[in-house]
Amino acid sequence: MIKIGITGSIASGKTSASKILSHKRGPLFSADNAVKKIYKNNKFKSLLSNKFNINTKSNLKNLIKKRILKNKKNIKKLEKIIHPLVRIEMKKFTKINKGKKKLFYEVPLLIEKKLMSYFDIVIFIKAKKQIRLKRFKENGGDTELFRILNSKQLPDKFKSKLSDHVVVNEKNFNILKRNLLRIINLYE
Secondary structure (H helix, E strand, O other): OEEEEEEEOOOOOHHHHHHHHHOOOOOEEEHHHHHHHHHOOHHHHHHHHHHOOOOOOOOHHHHHHHHHHHOOOHHHHHHHHHHHHHHHHHHHHHHHOOOOOEEEEEOOOOOOOOOHHHOOEEEEEEOOHHHHHHHHHHOOOOHHHHHHHHHOOOOHHHHHHOOOEEEEOOOOHHHHHHHHHHHHHHHO
């Protein structure tokens, strides 16, 4: 089994890259999808409501975003709760799919959380900050939230050194796909 980690800074194109790489090659674990699933859990919602002193469980994600925008220390508080839960989901995914030839993992903070040794191959998706901000805003994101989330990430130069492959995603989908297929074909 080959475990392939796909990472990159916020709005770099990790999701698109992950879908291209895993298509008909193996199952894909998405840390972002794991987070969405975790947010549906009522125990988790109660825990967050208590930790962030929020009286309602509806629209919890948006209320927490507002708390993070007011005080960026709240992101650390959230990460301490959610990151261990995402790792549990990642381990379950690996166990369920242990008979597959290739497993793909889209993990935004793979390098920041020092998870490189978990993977056989790490692919870093990279794009200039201005391009990523534009993409983030096009998807309904806000500039200040982008700034906060981006500040949690290590510089591209550092992440590039710790990755097996670096793919620049600043042009169009077809170029991204061609570059990714070139890499994945090395492991066929």
